[in-house]
Amino acid sequence: MTTAFVHDVQPAPPVGAPGAPTTAGRRIMGVLLHDRGALFSAGFIALMLLMAICAPLITALTGHGPTAFDTAAIDVDAGGLPKGDFGGISADHLLGVEPLNGRDVLARIAYGARVSFLIAASATVLTTLLGVVLGMVAGFYGGWVDQVISRVMDFLMAFPALIFMIAILSSLPAGNRSFLLVAVISVFGWPYLARVVRGQTLTLLNRDFVEAARASGASRRDLVFKEILPNLRSSLIVMTTLAVPGYIGTEAGLSFLGVGVSPPTPSWGQMIASSVSWYAVDPLYFAVPGLFLFLTVLSLTVLGDRIRAATDAGEAA
């Protein structure tokens, strides 16, 4: 880091304070490690990630694949309900089975987590990239470039995104659904980030240290990458952590409405949608994916919120 940090120096830790946090990153980590909510959330997300990564291992251990039918676990006389109480939970099927075809819910949750996280992560990377580049370009160059980018943002934000996402997804040929989802979510998602980045770039451009760098002959590239970008870092971290749960929710919502990933690929939203006709007689079939979705979104939101609080406190200090 160069001149940018000269103006952002933390007050020097009192002499003799052992292990006093030196950088903003380490200080935020320190705050988060003492926050029970943040720890629980991080733990749950880690668990979900682990489950997503180890999904093949889980199905190998239980012996039930995400698309394997298990008619033995289904009670044909009861209209296809799972055998046993609580949605067919047993030592064999830890989270129960689907009504009618007896697919293992745990396996589908694990593989569904893969879909959710993959789509949300890709969409986050893509929106962040688009948002930062276009937002910075608009703020940095101003003039007609700014006009064009800002009008495109207005246009995209005026669009009824959900209606349009559904309409586009349902009229496009099946193809690679996950890729389409990421594309559609990103196209409608980046303006919200770019708007903030643009505003912050404008503020930063007027700050003394940027002026100083410009006066001392820094190139445009240096100004962007060494002066402005490092100062956007903390707000970018906050915005992206808060965006991830949004994208997970959007993916699940689109799958719930039947335009997300196509069956038999499992997805949490799709599982909730298929539980609608069963929830009066088999509530657990609805509760399991619903709870997983809720807890994942909640954990990510809490984590993002706590990071923001820690960052804000750092800026105020």
Add this chain to the structure above:
Amino acid sequence: MARYLAGRIAGLVLILFLVCLFTYLIFFELSPDPAVMICGKTCTPERVTQIRTILGIDQPFLTQFWNFLSGLFAGRDYGSGANLVHCPAPCLGYSFQTNQSVWQMVLSRLPVTATLAIGAAALWLLAGITTGLLSAVKEGTWWDKAAMNLALGGASVPNYVLALALQYVLVVKLQVLPFPSSVAFTDDPGLWFQSYLMPWIVLATGAACLYARLTRANVIDTLAENFFRTARSKGLAPVLTMRRHALRPALTPIVTIFGMDFAALLGGALITETVFGLNGIGKMAADSIAKNDQPVIMAVTLLAAFFVVVGNVVVDLVYTTLDPRVRIR
């Protein structure tokens, strides 16, 4: 002021025009031929050509788009001779599925969506702002912490999960509410209230939680301002200082966000209406998409975009009257 307003309205019209063009382009390019769909199973090529002529979709794209636009303002005619059908302005065409006038469909669905939006908005404003105010005044207490954590939780429930969970508990298990239906207030006020109660709660929960957190943050910021400290040190009573000096600056940003949220909701609560089976604009959007009913898709997209951009302008105007610092001369 008049000049500013004219500029804003010009921008509004431009954006709506672009939304129209973009939507029309996408459905013109992507969708399967509606004439084949309307024609059905026993169909001859001549019949398809005939239908295409009546619908006007045998013409080049720009001509079609022009017909659509002029129909919006001046009405248009479909077919010719004895089969002539006049569609009065504002003409949004006829549904490919039901052959109803799309404008009439929108008019008949709008009351349900408006009822949903107004009820939910009242609920979330009341709950959100009250909670936020109390939390700000009692900053740092257990009440503040509990309320804010609860708000994070409430903002994290996907609305269809909340809708299904509520419906399971209240309708299936406890049987205190009936399954929601789009009953009119004038037909049965009691049933009307019971029907809309769950959809209102579902729509209001997420927003109420966000508004509570926002109100709290804004009020706390205002309480730290110099003008507020001055008012207090002049000896004004706490309640009076709150009401006269803190509320207005703290709630102005809420008005902005509320305007946009409410406008977006008027464009149809797609998921909530679908889950509860309420026949509003959102359900109409979902149904039309599922059946590739292009005129209806056009109408709902345009309607939703219209509410959003008009809401935006209204919010800016209200903002300038509420906050003297940004007042336009």
